Amino acid sequence: KAGVTQTPRYLIKTRGQQVTLSCSPISGHRSVSWYQQTPGQGLQFLFEYFSETQRNKGNFPGRFSGRQFSNSRSEMNVSTLELGDSALYLCASSGSSSASGNTIYFGEGSWLTVV
């Protein structure tokens, strides 16, 4: 079974631009969550989607948005990029529809550098 696939793996953007990251979950998984990882803040929850609906959102500004498609693939978008948005963005998928016992499996991440 293929794991969580994220694209692109690496990208460099300029301040003020916007970026879209893509995530394909493990086959059969319908829950997709996104996390930001930085040296200073560690792993921080961005949002979680299930059946195209956002069920939980972390404490990030509105510049961070996401969506999920009917095939469970997900995208996240960051608009008006700032230097502080440089981070590893991780997508995780889960086969559980409920919060209880919701084990998440990560992809390899997308490294975003904002210059």
Added chain:
Amino acid sequence: GQQLNQSPQSMFIQEGEDVSMNCTSSSIFNTWLWYKQDPGEGPVLLIALYKAGELTSNGRLTAQFGITRKDSFLNISASIPSDVGIYFCAGQGPGTYKYIFGTGTRLKVLA
């Protein structure tokens, strides 16, 4: 952002030694997960815990869900060089889909 207290922050051990690390929270959790992350890669799930008091093993790794539901422990026995990496705990509270992660334990194994 929120992070769980994870200790120790780093460890340097000799090959063959046992390792212990733990995570603590001020609130209760329903699920604890433990991950290992290598440089430039995403976290890889090691062990999942779903019940207070649960003790689960995965090869040389053993993890426990604390009875208070506010802590968890990971032990690695007979460490080997490939155990090098950063270990994270993650806890999920009742009624939420988000996980809060620990600050990480950086493990280095000296051959």
